[in-house]
Amino acid sequence: RKEVEQDPGPFNVPEGATVAFNCTYSNSASQSFFWYRQDCRKEPKLLMSVYSSGNEDGRFTAQLNRASQYISLLIRDSKLSDSATYLCVVNTGFQKLVFGTGTRLLVSP
Amino acid sequence: NAGVTQTPKFQVLKTGQSMTLQCAQDMNHEYMSWYRQDPGMGLRLIHYSVGAGITDQGEVPNGYNVSRSTTEDFPLRLLSAAPSQTSVYFCASSPDRPPQPQHFGDGTRLSIL
Numbered sequence: 001r002k003e004v005e006q007d008p009g010p011f012n013v014p015e016g017a018t019v020a021f022n023c024t025y026s027n028s029a030s031q032s033f034f035w036y037r038q039d040c041r042k043e044p045k046l047l048m049s050v051y052s053s054g055n056e057d058g059r060f061t062a063q064l065n066r067a068s069q070y071i072s073l074l075i076r077d078s079k080l081s082d083s084a085t086y087l088c089v090v091n092t093g094f095q096k097l098v099f100g101t102g103t104r105l106l107v108s109p
Numbered sequence: 110n111a112g113v114t115q116t117p118k119f120q121v122l123k124t125g126q127s128m129t130l131q132c133a134q135d136m137n138h139e140y141m142s143w144y145r146q147d148p149g150m151g152l153r154l155i156h157y158s159v160g161a162g163i164t165d166q167g168e169v170p171n172g173y174n175v176s177r178s179t180t181e182d183f184p185l186r187l188l189s190a191a192p193s194q195t196s197v198y199f200c201a202s203s204p205d206r207p208p209q210p211q212h213f214g215d216g217t218r219l220s221i222l
């Protein structure tokens with residue numbers, strides 16, 4: 001089993017839609033969680049950290065479910081510019097970051 | 110402020126050739142690392158450094174060497190290129206060790222023929 005698993009998608013949604021991605025992780029001792037965004041043929045960039053109580057940044061909401069070992073990312077009112085690949089990243093301890101393979105989002109007019 | 114700068118952006122090598130991928134950061138970050146990204150796989154850590162003069166192996170170190178003589182520079186050397194090393198390589202830095210957010214360079218696309 002992979003340490004971090006994501007549905008590769010693509011998720012095709014119209015502008016204005018709400019879309020959610022999940023990411024599961026296998027190491028119950030994982031300590032920190034992040035979502036990165038990667039545009040086509042570009043470098044990954046930090047989108048947001050994921051806190052235990054859940055957190056929101058504008059149209060983006062991240063949640064953590066430690067019992068079921070998954071994190072989620074909800075995007076409201078999708079924009080064309082949200083089209084990208086979203087990487088789930090987990091700190092499994094020992095200063096190690098494990099990157100998921102990413103979920104591709106395509107937002108259409 | 111350039112952030113993390115990688116050169117070259119593209120490179121084609123023949124099997125058996127050696128080369129060095131350059132990485133420089135101007136943010137005075139202590140932690141630097143090299144990842145490779147392959148289709149269907151997440152970024153995998155090759156080597157990392159927690160400060161000048163200190164390097165260590167990541168998940169997939171074989172075939173690669175690194176050194177960290179200054180805080181700014183962290184070059185990655187391919188000793189004898191193999192087709193399996195065809196990949197996109199990203200250098201990243203952060204003020205301190207993970208899980209601090211990583212600042213990535215814009216990548217080097219390397220093809221080994």
